[in-house]
Amino acid sequence: MSTRRFFAAFLVVSLLVAGVASYYASSHPDGLEHVAEQTGFLDSAEDSATSDSPLADYQTEGVDDPRVSGGLAGVIGVAVMLLLSTGLFWVVRRREPSDASRDPGA
Amino acid sequence: MHVPDGFLDAPTSIATGVVAAAAVAVSLRGARRELDDRTAPMAGLVATFVFAAQMINFPVGAGTSGHLMGGALAAVLAGPWTAVLCLSVVLIVQALLMADGGITALGTNITLIGIVTVVVGWAVFLLLRRVLPQRLSMVAPAAAVGALLSVPVAALVFTGLFAVGGNAPVDLGAVATAMLGWHTVIGVGEAVITGLVVGSVVTARPDLVHGARPLIAERELETRKVVAS
Numbered sequence: 347m348s349t350r351r352f353f354a355a356f357l358v359v360s361l362l363v364a365g366v367a368s369y370y371a372s373s374h375p376d377g378l379e380h381v382a383e384q385t386g387f388l389d390s391a392e393d394s395a396t397s398d399s400p401l402a403d404y405q406t407e408g409v410d411d412p413r414v415s416g417g418l419a420g421v422i423g424v425a426v427m428l429l430l431s432t433g434l435f436w437v438v439r440r441r442e443p444s445d446a447s448r449d450p451g452a
Numbered sequence: 453m454h455v456p457d458g459f460l461d462a463p464t465s466i467a468t469g470v471v472a473a474a475a476v477a478v479s480l481r482g483a484r485r486e487l488d489d490r491t492a493p494m495a496g497l498v499a500t501f502v503f504a505a506q507m508i509n510f511p512v513g514a515g516t517s518g519h520l521m522g523g524a525l526a527a528v529l530a531g532p533w534t535a536v537l538c539l540s541v542v543l544i545v546q547a548l549l550m551a552d553g554g555i556t557a558l559g560t561n562i563t564l565i566g567i568v569t570v571v572v573g574w575a576v577f578l579l580l581r582r583v584l585p586q587r588l589s590m591v592a593p594a595a596a597v598g599a600l601l602s603v604p605v606a607a608l609v610f611t612g613l614f615a616v617g618g619n620a621p622v623d624l625g626a627v628a629t630a631m632l633g634w635h636t637v638i639g640v641g642e643a644v645i646t647g648l649v650v651g652s653v654v655t656a657r658p659d660l661v662h663g664a665r666p667l668i669a670e671r672e673l674e675t676r677k678v679v680a681s
Binding site (some may be wrong): 347349352353354355357359360362365367368371372373374375376377378380381383384385386387389390392393394395396397399401402403404408419420422423424426427428430431432433434435436438439440442 | 454455456457458461480481484485487488489490491492493494495496497499500501503504505507508509510512515516517518519534537538541542546547548549550551552553554555556607610614618620621622623626627630631634635637638656657660
């Protein structure tokens with residue numbers, strides 16, 4: 347599989363997972379929250395300073411349909427992640443080729 | 453397992469913040485060895501995928517769910533130093549944009565999900581790679597085992613942090629037992645997802661799997677006659 351096709355597929359899968367599959371994720375509290383509730387320290391949790399963010403809790407503010415609201419938040423998150431992480435790694439990367447790809451005849 | 457603000461006191465949160473900052477600084481240097489024109493976009497996609505996959509909570513019983521952490525997955529696909537950075541970006545975006553995980557708890561979450569799972573996942577993977585037959589087919593199972601162990605260890609480290617700086621006076625034995633119990637089960641989910649994803653990438657493009665590189669060098673190149681189409 348060509349690199350371009352592989353990367354495109356990887357991105358599409360991420361978009362589908364975040365944009366579509368996320369709607370079907372379990373809404374039960376996760377392991378930590380469950381333990382905190384059972385053993386009695388859940389109440390010490392405080393709201394994050396960003397809990398008023400338009401994408402807080404993976405829902406898009408102003409969008410009523412829960413599927414679209416969640417899916418859009420996921421897609422926006424994926425887009426932000428792709429830009430930030432690829433940007434970071436592009437800047438951090440080595441410029442010269444690694445030993446493995448160096449031409450042995452050169 | 454995103455820790456919210458308020459679970460741990462200020463000194464503990466500051467301490468994990470320092471640890472997280474130091475790990476990111478060291479990983480920025482280490483990642484240079486792992487990232488080039490080809491693997492940098494791959495690492496970006498790995499981080500992006502981990503973000504997406506962490507949204508998929510799966511039920512683990514009795515009204516509880518788990519979700520992928522992704523440390524072992526990222527380490528095997530993109531390399532351990534890069535993996536720390538991948539998870540850190542994921543956690544920062546989650547905390548700032550989605551209010552998933554507290555801001556003062558960011559250092560704690562990076563320590564647990566960005567450092568502990570990567571270290572454990574990668575160490576176990578390396579051990580298995582050394583011991584198992586040197587074939588591509590061992591990469592995904594070895595990554596899965598690394599993933600399996602990484603989750604309960606992270607849960608234990610949280611319990612340790614909670615013992616030192618928990619804000620609520622709670623029976624530590626009960627916390628430890630419950631955390632370990634649930635996160636062992638969640639670790640199974642982590643292992644399944646990690647095994648499937650790593651397996652898929654190894655099948656499609658093994659050269660893009662950081663953990664598979666020494667195994668590719670071992671493969672013989674063979675030429676075969678093929679019927680002209």
